[in-house]
Amino acid sequence: xxxxxxLGKRIKELRKSRGLTQDALAETVGIDSKHLSRIxxxxxxxxxxxLCKIADVLKVEPFVLFQTMHLKxxxxxxxxxxxxxxxxxxxxxxxxYRLLIDIAL
Numbered sequence: 697x698x699x700x701x702x703l704g705k706r707i708k709e710l711r712k713s714r715g716l717t718q719d720a721l722a723e724t725v726g727i728d729s730k731h732l733s734r735i736x737x738x739x740x741x742x743x744x745x746x747l748c749k750i751a752d753v754l755k756v757e758p759f760v761l762f763q764t765m766h767l768k769x770x771x772x773x774x775x776x777x778x779x780x781x782x783x784x785x786x787x788x789x790x791x792x793y794r795l796l797i798d799i800a801l
Contacts, residue, residue, distance in 0.1 A: 701738030702764035708736040709767070710754045725749040 711721050718736070722729040725746060734740040742750065751758040765776060781789060 704736040704738040706764045
């Protein structure tokens with residue numbers, strides 16, 4: 697089963713990036729703001745219909761709501777990054793390294 701907390705964090709992230717309050721998003725999709733709060737906290741899991749309405753208001757495709765890897769904890773991120781890096785040829789690793797150094801400095 698998909699992690700409700702990550703979905704809720706993603707919805708909250710996208711809502712805030714669009715400058716919407718919980719009240720505004722909830723009203724637009726036709727639910728109570730308390731229900732939206734419980735979704736964002738990971739207590740409730742929205743129906744497919746509601747997910748589509750939320751995605752529409754946030755101006756994203758529904759699958760974008762499930763792109764949550766960047767919201768995982770540090771150890772999970774490091775593990776995932778290492779898995780990606782291990783499968784790359786040396787030439788790409790050098791590019792990744794340069795990008796990482798540019799970002800980190």
